[in-house]
Amino acid sequence: MKAALLVLAFSFAAQAHDVITTKVTFDREIVRLLNAHCNSCHREGGTAFSLATYSAARPWAKAIEEEILTRRMPPWGAVKGFGDFRNDQGLTPEQLELIVDWEEGGAPEGEEKDLPPAPNFPEIAAVQHPASEIIVAGDLKLAQSVTLDGLWPVTVPDNAGFQITAELPDGSIESMLWLQNYKQSFGHPFLFRMPLELPAGTWVRGVPAGAKVALLPVSGSDTTGKLLVPNRRDGLQ
Numbered sequence: 591m592k593a594a595l596l597v598l599a600f601s602f603a604a605q606a607h608d609v610i611t612t613k614v615t616f617d618r619e620i621v622r623l624l625n626a627h628c629n630s631c632h633r634e635g636g637t638a639f640s641l642a643t644y645s646a647a648r649p650w651a652k653a654i655e656e657e658i659l660t661r662r663m664p665p666w667g668a669v670k671g672f673g674d675f676r677n678d679q680g681l682t683p684e685q686l687e688l689i690v691d692w693e694e695g696g697a698p699e700g701e702e703k704d705l706p707p708a709p710n711f712p713e714i715a716a717v718q719h720p721a722s723e724i725i726v727a728g729d730l731k732l733a734q735s736v737t738l739d740g741l742w743p744v745t746v747p748d749n750a751g752f753q754i755t756a757e758l759p760d761g762s763i764e765s766m767l768w769l770q771n772y773k774q775s776f777g778h779p780f781l782f783r784m785p786l787e788l789p790a791g792t793w794v795r796g797v798p799a800g801a802k803v804a805l806l807p808v809s810g811s812d813t814t815g816k817l818l819v820p821n822r823r824d825g826l827q
């Protein structure tokens with residue numbers, strides 16, 4: 591009984607020291623941000639510990655700030671700036687600032703009435719690979735032209751790093767994707783901001799032995815795996 595009282599007194603003292611110097615609250619701004627960018631993974635039943643409620647997220651406030659400022663979270667698995675992707679979930683400078691303000695201002699909870707309705711996260715399994723995808727394993731030469739919407743790692747050794755480029759028939763090189771610390775569990779595609787047109791005779795290079803990456807044609811275009819001539823020269827495939 592005495593011990594319990596002591597613990598209570600201590601936690602009171604700790605809270606009294608949390609001077610709140612920000613108007614940003616968990617219940618209003620932060621939970622919405624976390625729901626949109628983090629909690630598809632960070633929730634009960636997700637792939638990482640929950641950040642879905644104030645009591646779950648509060649002990650992680652400092653770590654959250656560190657992870658977003660160093661861009662380790664949300665995990666992307668590719669070098670930024672190599673290829674341009676429309677589904678990059680990275681936080682904007684304004685969003686980074688909001689989280690920093692919140693953390694450094696004492697990480698207040700705010701008022702329950704500001705909480706958004708509980709979000710509905712699509713199950714990972716619902717994300718489908720298109721039937722028209724073209725699997726690349728080793729260097730490949732395109733026998734016909736194709737317009738790509740993006741790429742999707744299918745089999746990638748954890749923490750692998752490699753650059754995928756397209757060498758066009760005119761000799762120019764297009765950067766496509768530089769995987770870096772990609773984990774199979776991320777399970778997301780890399781969707782280009784602008785469709786990438788690759789003429790017949792283009793070499794897709796950089797997928798190492800043991801890895802498989804799918805090329806995603808723009809939907810509606812009539813392309814199948816038959817279009818590809820694997821590079822047998824170097825025995826990759």
Ligand code: HEC
Nearest residue numbers: 627628629631632637638650653654657658663664665776
């Ligand atoms: C694709 C799933 C996914 C998303 C989205 C995601 N995380 Fe994570 N996060 C993880 C996993 C898995 C871990 C466990 C550690 C690891 O594997 O790196 C983790 C670990 C962390 C950690 C602990 C790091 C440490 O070890 O100290 C923090 C803090 C964190 N995430 C915050 C965030 C924040 C904030 C966001 C959104 C801006 C976010 N995460 C988005 C999957 C995700």
